[in-house]
Amino acid sequence: MEVTLPLLGLLLFVLLFRVLKSGFSSQSSSSRSEKQPPLRLPPGPWQLPVIGSLHHLVLSRSPHRTLRDLSRAHGPLMTLRLGAVATLVVSSAEAAREVMKTQDAAFASRHQTPTLDAFSHGGRDILFSPYGDLWRRLRRLCVLELFTARRVQSLRRVREEQAACQTNDGVVDVGELMCRAMNDSVARSAVGSRCPRRDEFLLELHRAARITGGFNLADLYPSSRLVRRLSLALREAHLCDRNVRDIMAEIIREDRGEGDHLLAVLLRLQRDGDDDVDCPLTTEIITTVIMVIYLVLTLFL
Template identity: 45%
Template sequence: MEGIVLLVLSVFVLLVVLSKLKSRLVAKPKHNLPPGPWTLPVIGSLHHLVAGTNIHRAMRRLAQKHGPLMTLRLGEVSALVVSSPQAAEEVMKTHDVTFSDRHVNATLSALSFDGKDVAFAPYGERWRQLRKICVLELLTAARVQSFRRIREDEAARFMENLAASAGAGAVNLSKMISSFINDTFARESVGSRCKYQDEYLDALGTALLQTSGLAVADLFPSSRLVQVLDTALRKVLACRDRMQRILEQIKQDTKEDMDRGGEAVAAETGREGFVGVLLRLQKERSTPIPLDDDTIVAVLFDMFAAGSETSSTTLNWCMTELVRTPDAMAKAQAEVRAAFKGKSTVGEDDLKGLSYLKLVIKEALRLHTPVPLLVPRKCRETCRVMGYDVPKGTVVFVNMWAICRDPKYWDDPEEFKPERFENSNLDYKGTNFEFLPFGAGRRICPGINLGVGNMELALASLLYHFDWKLPDGIDPKDVDVSEAAGLVASKKTSLILHPVTRIPPANV
């Protein structure tokens, strides 16, 4: 018996030794990876991303040395950083399917309801059907147009609040812009102002703050101990629980209103909000995939987060850069005041022909790309990009902030010059790879028209009704343009200005 056991053990040891020898003798394929900075054990390239510096800025600095296609190792995570239009085109057009998965780390998974939403869901049939529902039901041109009255009402209310504050001195315009966008989007989503709005936004803001750095749980995904101990991950999960409770309550309130006859009224008037649309589709069971309650909550999270954060951020940057550039401010104000011709109330019909206003928004999107590192993708299978190998599983960051400020493609890239878009075919719809503030390919943001629509009338109204003065002692070029850290590059400090009523809005 002992001889049999000894024989089995000997065979086992021999097999192990042969396996080790084979692994050494058989050469593993070597990938021709893009260049990158030198690495350290365990942490990889993390020491190159200087603490206190926004990650997209640090990545641009490294790319200027190592090239537009650069390899980084972030703890256990292998990453590719894309910093040129040519490389972006290969990733988001030539190999779009290969890079259509999202990289969902522990923090983003917690934030996005475990990838059940649209923005962070893995590429596949479920994602395709969810996106189709968003494009064909929630974000159609007709639906966006149906919210016109809401945008006009909220813009008028915004102007009245500003006029009432004009005599009291400086106002926190950033805060007022955020409130306006959030009120507008809440009405577009629910049909009325939302009583849970402040609580929800507090939870969302706290959660987004946790994405501002590189959480340890995201860098070492294989360590269960790290996942348990990471405080950022725990905070995001707590915030998600708060947001989920609020979204479920909003859904329940809307459902009760629909049961009382609100559904028929909304359908008749063509003012059905996002929540109502999703609940109607759930009731009809007409979608290719089931719209269960968890999916509706996840989709609503996407709509609230993307709809409010990026629009308010961009509108805030528009006003910031106009204040810093008096010539551009004068030109924009002259255009809107000539177009509106002394009206006390303005509507979206009055926006036709405001060409310079649209250039201002484009330039703000270029100089202050709302999501500097486009929501990260993941390589689904090994492929070649610009002659380099990109292994399966590699995380891909497209540094659109760096591309939009690259002097190879933009004259005076650090200057705010709306005129650069005059007589130009450059647009943000996903075909010009030097200018992709909303992304491109299959993963392009589906809500571009709604986001821009929520900004245009408000910006025109701010320029039409008011002149804007800086607090005493501040020169236009001294206005702070530093960015807060996080997924969305909002202005780090609030924009404080004195509104001077030029043309009083109605009801003032």
């Protein structure tokens, strides 16, 4: 999360800019509102101009508990406005079933923030790809090629070797030991053991998780070009993405598609021919898929 004082200062600047701008565009906006009635959104907590509901979360030490308290007051379906982004909060099993199962097609595409767009290159991966042909193809690859029972069993040796390396007769930090073992196992399963810049690769992926894991100005006001230019997190995201892709390009050049790790499987599918002309398996997609798999398996589980 970007520091609070610069964030609040820029929010006040944006508020002043919006007030001045609204004085010149009040007539056009009122005519548009007459033609397009506002959406009927679920209830939510009180909002402030420009920042919306953001103050409820930024000023809290435990945002997840704040969301719990707000949902108890406003219901299992609640609307928050985080900056300029309308957000639906689902906090009951019945509402989650409606969203995830009954209306799954309507909610299949995920919101693409500028920071996530910097890493996914417009949703060129399984996690943030819009619902469509590319998403269906990547899902099919995961089900039929990457995460089959045979593939998981073939990587058992990697897990056993990493577990054996962690044995020690002395006193150890169990949490740190498990974290290191998980990182090593996932890294070898994803890109194999031949990775000369492995430590740098893992460091950049942890950096990517930190950037995408909190609030930043570019994600709160995605349509503002001024905010995009001033956002330090967005610039750091683009730099981190370039570093990760440079390392992945070096790994791909040295990898001949041999072995059972996930990168080798994807490279073999790319090399042996593409049966889907509309959604070819490009190196950009392969790199993004490997990045997302590592982040999900090590940082968000």
